[in-house]
Amino acid sequence: MPKLSIITITYLAEAYLERTLKSVIEQGCADEIDYVVIDGASKDGTLDIIEANKQHIQQFISEKDKGIYDAMNKGMQLAKGDYLLFLNAGDTFASSTTLKNILQELDQNPDVLYGEAVFVNNDGESIGLRSEATPHKLPASITWKDFRFGMLICHQAFIAKRSISPLFNLSYKLSSDIDWEIQVLKKSQTILKSKAPICNYLMGGASVQNLKRSWNERYDVLKSHFGLIPNIVNHLIIVLRGLIFALKKQGKYW
Numbered sequence: 001m002p003k004l005s006i007i008t009i010t011y012l013a014e015a016y017l018e019r020t021l022k023s024v025i026e027q028g029c030a031d032e033i034d035y036v037v038i039d040g041a042s043k044d045g046t047l048d049i050i051e052a053n054k055q056h057i058q059q060f061i062s063e064k065d066k067g068i069y070d071a072m073n074k075g076m077q078l079a080k081g082d083y084l085l086f087l088n089a090g091d092t093f094a095s096s097t098t099l100k101n102i103l104q105e106l107d108q109n110p111d112v113l114y115g116e117a118v119f120v121n122n123d124g125e126s127i128g129l130r131s132e133a134t135p136h137k138l139p140a141s142i143t144w145k146d147f148r149f150g151m152l153i154c155h156q157a158f159i160a161k162r163s164i165s166p167l168f169n170l171s172y173k174l175s176s177d178i179d180w181e182i183q184v185l186k187k188s189q190t191i192l193k194s195k196a197p198i199c200n201y202l203m204g205g206a207s208v209q210n211l212k213r214s215w216n217e218r219y220d221v222l223k224s225h226f227g228l229i230p231n232i233v234n235h236l237i238i239v240l241r242g243l244i245f246a247l248k249k250q251g252k253y254w
Helices: 017-026 046-052 068-078 098-106 144-149 176-187 211-226 228-248
Strands: 004-010 033-039 059-062 083-086 112-114 117-120 126-129 158-161 191-193 199-202
Touching: 004 017, 004 068, 004 098, 017 046, 033 046, 033 068, 046 059, 059 068, 068 083, 098 112, 144 176, 144 211, 144 228, 158 176, 176 211, 211 228
Parallel strands: 004 033, 004 083, 033 059, 112 191, 117 199
Antiparallel strands: 083 158, 112 158, 117 126
C-alpha cells in the first residue's frame, strides 16, 4: 500500500496544471505515492496535458462534478494511501526534496503532518510565507481549538491519515476545507509540524475571488464548532487583528 495519496483537482487549468504535475513527478518516490487526478470535464487543453503525463498518474477521472469539494471527495474515495495530501492545479511542492522529507516525517506515524505554505503569483513567483503574508501565524503545535480565529493551515500543507478523514461537507462551497481540517484535528492524537515548508500555494482561488461568501461560510463553520457567542467574540478579534495587520502592510492584507 502506498504511504501517501496526492490528489490533484483540476478544471480548465491548462495554464497551471503542468507545473503541478512536473512538481510531483520530479520528487521521485513513485513507489511510495498514489497519484490521483480528478478533472471536472475540462474543455480546454487540460486533458491533453494529463494524457501526456498519464504514466505518472495512478488514478484519473474526468467528469462533471458539483464543485471543488465534490471533486476532492471523489479523489479521497479513490485514494489508496495511508495519508492524504490535496495539491490542486497550480500548486506545487515547496522544493524538489519536499516529498522525500514528508515521507520521512510520516515514518513517525502522526495523525496529521502540517507545515508552512509559500504564496506564489500566477507566474510562480514567491510572495512570501503564508504566516508572513497574512495575520495567521503558524504555531509549533496545534489543536482544533486554535482554528477559532480562522484557517491556520492551507489544505495544501495539511496531510492527514485517510482513516480519520471525513468527506468534505458539500453544503459549504468555499470554506469546507476549514471544517474538514477541524474535524480531522478533533480525531487526531498525534500532530506533527514539518520542519520545512510543504507547498507553494497559487493565490487567487475561488475563495479569494468570492471573499464575502467565503467569509460568511467561514463564520457558519466556526459557529458550528465553537458556538454562537464565542464565535461572535472571536470574529471581533479577527476583524481587529486584520485591521492592525493591514495598517502595518500599508493597506495591503496580502
